[in-house]
Amino acid sequence: MESKLAEKKLAGTVALVTGGAERVGRIISESLAGAGAVVAINHRGQQRHADATMEAIRAAGGRAFAHDADVSSPEACRGLVDTVVAEHGRLDFVVHNASSFVATPFVETTTADFDKAFDVLVRGPYFLSQAAAKHMQERGSGKIIAIAGNSYFEGWPLLTAHSIAKAAVVKMMQILSVALAPQVQCHVVCPAHILDSAGTTNTDLRARRHEVSDGKLLRLADDVLLREGRPEDVAELISYLCGSTPYLNGALIAIDGGKSNF
16 A cells, blocks of 8 residues: 555645545545545545545554545635644545546536536535645645546547546636745646556546456557556656755646557
């Protein structure tokens, strides 16, 4: 569970991970805890998953606590930050990982579908960042990291609202990297479709692109072969960014084996 690049480098810090109870969010939470941070695991009605993640972190000698909150609500976001600061004394890092996938053709996308995507992916991160930034600026340091995914580089016709919202998150982090400087640094991480801890991924999206994975390598068109990715790769990058120099600010990083250059 310990990060190779930031082993215990984050000791004494507190990190908040939205959607941190399962899948990639769990791996990120474990990685940050392994690097020494106290991890506030945000979830929405997933107490069983949150308990399992906390148990794994604590069994490895880390510290983690669960916080149930709807991050699409500005009021809940402000309450979440207040709670984390009150209980843990500080907030050093926020990782916007919570997501919403509504797969519908563009012509069938409803206003409810659109609103759900933007509430979770834009509205929530905006006001959560605002609440966290106030505390970080008072302390004089902090980092906010958003996961945008490779929908920023690729066109996903069944996830138009999701993809547009993710693009908005990228622009938001770029603007905040300037608006919150010099105390707070903001970054965006764009992973490709990564294998989960069970070695599976979204096969439907890949099939439409004629992409084939054997779990180690990803075959694209023209027989181009790239390395396959796992949540641990993304988590290691996020742990590194949390412990990196404050001179690194506003980074947009594709972690996809080079796929965004194909």
